[in-house]
Amino acid sequence: MKLETQLTTTELLNLYQKMLLIREFEEKAAQMYTQGKISGFTHLYIGQEAVAVGAISAILDHDYVITAYREHGQALAKGCDPKEIMAELFGKATGVSGGRGGSMHLCDIEHRFMGGFAIVAGQLPLAVGLGLSITYKKENDVVLCLFGDGAVNEGAFHESLNLAKLWDLPVIFLCENNQYAMGTAVSRATSLTNIAQHACSYEIPSHRVNGMDVLAVRETVEHAVRYARAGHGPSLIEALTYRYRGHSMADPLKYRAAQEEEIWQERDPIPNLAQKLIEQNITTQQAMDQIQQEVTQILESAVAFAEESPEPPLDSLMTRIYEPFSNQNPAPPPKKSLLNPQ
Amino acid sequence: MPELTYRDALNEALREEMERDENVFILGEDVGFYQGSYKVSRGLLSEFGAERVKDTPIAEEVIIGSAIGAAMGGLRPVAELMTVNFSLLAMDQIINHAAKIHYMFNGQIKVPLVIRTPQGSGKQLGAQHSQQFETYFVHCPGLIVIAPATPADAKGLLKTAIRDDNPIVFLENQNLYGMKGEVPGHDFTLPIGKATVFKEGQDVTLIAYSNSLYIAQQAASELNKKGISAEIIDLRTLQPLDMETILASVEKTHRVVIVSEAWKTGNIAAEIAMRIQEAGFDLLDAPIQRVTAKDVPMPYNKHLEQAALPHAADVVDTVMAMA
Ligand SMILES: Cc1ncc(C[n+]2csc(CCOP(=O)(O)OP(=O)(O)O)c2C)c(N)n1
Numbered sequence A: 001m002k003l004e005t006q007l008t009t010t011e012l013l014n015l016y017q018k019m020l021l022i023r024e025f026e027e028k029a030a031q032m033y034t035q036g037k038i039s040g041f042t043h044l045y046i047g048q049e050a051v052a053v054g055a056i057s058a059i060l061d062h063d064y065v066i067t068a069y070r071e072h073g074q075a076l077a078k079g080c081d082p083k084e085i086m087a088e089l090f091g092k093a094t095g096v097s098g099g100r101g102g103s104m105h106l107c108d109i110e111h112r113f114m115g116g117f118a119i120v121a122g123q124l125p126l127a128v129g130l131g132l133s134i135t136y137k138k139e140n141d142v143v144l145c146l147f148g149d150g151a152v153n154e155g156a157f158h159e160s161l162n163l164a165k166l167w168d169l170p171v172i173f174l175c176e177n178n179q180y181a182m183g184t185a186v187s188r189a190t191s192l193t194n195i196a197q198h199a200c201s202y203e204i205p206s207h208r209v210n211g212m213d214v215l216a217v218r219e220t221v222e223h224a225v226r227y228a229r230a231g232h233g234p235s236l237i238e239a240l241t242y243r244y245r246g247h248s249m250a251d252p253l254k255y256r257a258a259q260e261e262e263i264w265q266e267r268d269p270i271p272n273l274a275q276k277l278i279e280q281n282i283t284t285q286q287a288m289d290q291i292q293q294e295v296t297q298i299l300e301s302a303v304a305f306a307e308e309s310p311e312p313p314l315d316s317l318m319t320r321i322y323e324p325f326s327n328q329n330p331a332p333p334p335k336k337s338l339l340n341p342q
Numbered sequence B: 001m002p003e004l005t006y007r008d009a010l011n012e013a014l015r016e017e018m019e020r021d022e023n024v025f026i027l028g029e030d031v032g033f034y035q036g037s038y039k040v041s042r043g044l045l046s047e048f049g050a051e052r053v054k055d056t057p058i059a060e061e062v063i064i065g066s067a068i069g070a071a072m073g074g075l076r077p078v079a080e081l082m083t084v085n086f087s088l089l090a091m092d093q094i095i096n097h098a099a100k101i102h103y104m105f106n107g108q109i110k111v112p113l114v115i116r117t118p119q120g121s122g123k124q125l126g127a128q129h130s131q132q133f134e135t136y137f138v139h140c141p142g143l144i145v146i147a148p149a150t151p152a153d154a155k156g157l158l159k160t161a162i163r164d165d166n167p168i169v170f171l172e173n174q175n176l177y178g179m180k181g182e183v184p185g186h187d188f189t190l191p192i193g194k195a196t197v198f199k200e201g202q203d204v205t206l207i208a209y210s211n212s213l214y215i216a217q218q219a220a221s222e223l224n225k226k227g228i229s230a231e232i233i234d235l236r237t238l239q240p241l242d243m244e245t246i247l248a249s250v251e252k253t254h255r256v257v258i259v260s261e262a263w264k265t266g267n268i269a270a271e272i273a274m275r276i277q278e279a280g281f282d283l284l285d286a287p288i289q290r291v292t293a294k295d296v297p298m299p300y301n302k303h304l305e306q307a308a309l310p311h312a313a314d315v316v317d318t319v320m321a322m323a
């Protein structure tokens, strides 16, 4: 199959590099978890790389991403520093969330990565609010909100889609249907298994896309982003994908058929893209090898950084629970008009 | 000083803050066209427009969640939950999101959010509409909980709350909306975390807040007839508690009765009593007492309902029984 794309070689290689970085970051994280360097719940993104990389390549730096707890890959795709992400997994003070969040709560406001949230579907109402802040201030950003297939059965999903459409907010709801919510297959939990079709209830346009194809994801999200920026409101995208590992590091994966796993292994987005790039002479094996070397190096220095970084000091425990109370500050001056800028 | 109802004092606070800062907006069920189910937002839709006075569907989780998200995006939302009873549908957003985001992300994100909601009982509204949930909210670090009892406090504290950068649960009382009182004019604010000595006295400290302030007040005037001088503290903020003001009063009276309309078990009275004991056990001449609602789902029948609620007579009896 020919790669149908307008992208330049550099852009294609960037997508490939990001996916490889995520894959190997996760493998490194698994290794560090096994060594006891990382604790808590750790959910790997292996298998789903094309979704985050494709989707996030379709938005701008200033656009928001908000997501769930399987978010290392999404943070990497949004441009967060692998060092700071690894340090966060290690619980170090230099982590993106200062060691307070851990694997499930990466946040990097500079990159508009608004957080990993660990209550299934909890981030969807927040995405609606971020979308509202954009239209309220008459800005032109969009919100990319990622969640799993399990979230679709929560009330928050339905409340959020309804309100986002009612107010025509620039939110792209991207469901990563990796076929399972922990051990529960979609068909055992969702009456309408075509998740994209849920959008009909809310008059929201929706698309179902092959989540193992980074270019297909990118194109679909680009479309939704244009739609949102034009003021037409939200979209729902269902990306069909698969997690190659267990739900978390604690899951021995006893509930899936080997045959099913094999089928999805054949769809692995990373070697498939590599093969096409080489076969179609878009790049050389040498260039691919160089990317591999770069990735290895990035991850080595990420682990070294995490290892060497200090723990958060114990006396920081009770700090920043609250912002200083407003009565401890002078009353803020009147804000100038945001609604009717001169 | 002009006299205003508690309702209109809140309305004035909203109006003034919306005039002052265009990032302030309100959202909730029936806050706009209907003017608020208790008419607190009366007139605001026509004054500020539908962009800033947003009617929502009956969907508490996304009302609060979207308000949090809007705060994360730099706005200053004031979300109204029609009554506190429905806050339970938004509890995940309040506890797991609003209260966590600032700390969990290491202070990177602020959540300047006010959740206004009335509680209260005594109006024969039945078990699902006659509750007070301050215990649930004060239990959670990361939230501020305010419960004003007077029109002036309602205005001053709501204005401060809107200017504050933390998530705040602002507990109004459905029984107080019609109450009148003097309210200072423009730009009157009151500090968060400061209780007030509502009435000075010598013999016993009655600690109260919201509607229970008036139970304490009535009890104090009856105690006065019996020659007992009660001091009344109005907490105003329930989280954080103003222990300084409380302990200063205990130092004077050496006796404490805490009055609350919430259920007895887990009532914040227990927390206050514990803190007094931790910081000032030697100040006490008698065990601390509490007068609360009974641990029962509220019945509809008027006599049963009144029997479930605390009254001034209970406070008087409790004080009289203290050594
Ligand atoms: C509200 C809530 N219920 C249950 C859980 C426990 N839990 C964590 S992840 C998960 C599965 C979610 O699956 P899905 O949304 O498909 O995301 P995936 O893990 O596949 O990425 C469950 C049940 C939770 N975190 N939050």
Ligand SMILES: [Mg+2]
Residues within 6 Å of the ligand: A148, A149, A150, A176, A177, A178, A179, A180, A181, A182
């Ligand atoms: Mg899933």
